[in-house]
Amino acid sequence: MITYKLYQSVKDIPKQPWDDISSNDIFLKTPYLEASSKALPKTISMSYVGVFKDHQLLGVAVVQHVQLYLKDMFRREGASCFKEAIQNFVSKFLKGHILVVGNLTHTGQHGLFFNESLITSSEFLTIIFEAIEEIQKTIKKDYKKTIRLILFKDFFENDPIHKEHMAFKAQKFHKLKVQPNMLMAIKESWLSVQDYLNTMTTKYRARYYRARKKRTNIFIRELDLNTLKKTSSTVYNLYLNVSKNAAFNTFVLPENHFWSLKEHLEDNFKVFGYYFEEDLIGFYSLILNNDCIETxxxxxxxxxxxTNQLYLNMLYDMAEYAIKNKFKTVVYARTAMEIKSSVGAKPETMYMYLKYTNPLVNSVLKQVFRFMNPSQQWEERHPFKN
Structure with missing residues (x-):
């Protein structure tokens, strides 16, 4: 008989079998789950689902209980009356308590995994639906709150989960197309950064050199755990500088987030600081996920x-790190798509499955989602020859 077990703490998870079955995705393994549990946005709490047959672990799921607030969703100040009216309209549907099967803080499918040789996708999904129902009841009992929205997030077009579209439909979920994930494949012929540059057209190779020239006075170095703790406030404020300018967001990270990940993921989490003279003026971070780099x-x-084209230089530095360290893919995620395409990333279509628990609202969810996820007009760049 196939059953499931809910865990509210990473400490209670059967670590060895859980990490064995999740070996293809660092975001599902216990070191990352432990790190993130200690440094989650204050509006997110976790549940972990283990799917078993005769005490054998067949699959896992990560479910986030998220409390959405208007002040976190729309952060830019000075919106026009019209935009503010739209924001208030959308917030009426979104604010409150939702469940996310996956990871709201990162682009990609990092919420589900199961052993296809031991359990079918239909059997697995049926059990996950049951677990979600129990989580809803627990939240209602413990918090006196009703879950308004349930979300399975970020599936590529070729993900086998789409074979279960009838199961999602039976549960009243909508399949919705979302902004693409920007991926850059590292070619086997790129044995050095120069090989990467040689495949570029003259225009984009010149763009690379112009950007590099503008960072001449910038010193870059990797930040270890001690440095991250010492510079925690500076790193956090730099993160907020970028985060607060996002038009739409669903969370704010806590200050300890970066050093907590470094503490638990160790060499699988990289942070590189950009220094002007003695001052830390920028940083970027990477999660090393098997043969992929997750920006x-x-x-x-x-x-x-x-002045220093920091963002563009960071994108180049991410690509260079992947080339020099023999990774196969750079996952650039779904923001700033045009500039990411200019360094070589390609858009990959993604989908989510959503359900509003109010049947009336659920019937018009696709229309509401258009306000949440407006299509972005952007021009894909093609930096490589041919």
Missing amino acids: YFLGYETNHQH
């Missing part, structure tokens, strides 16, 4: 962004 949060001082 993580970054930050910078606004007054150095244009």
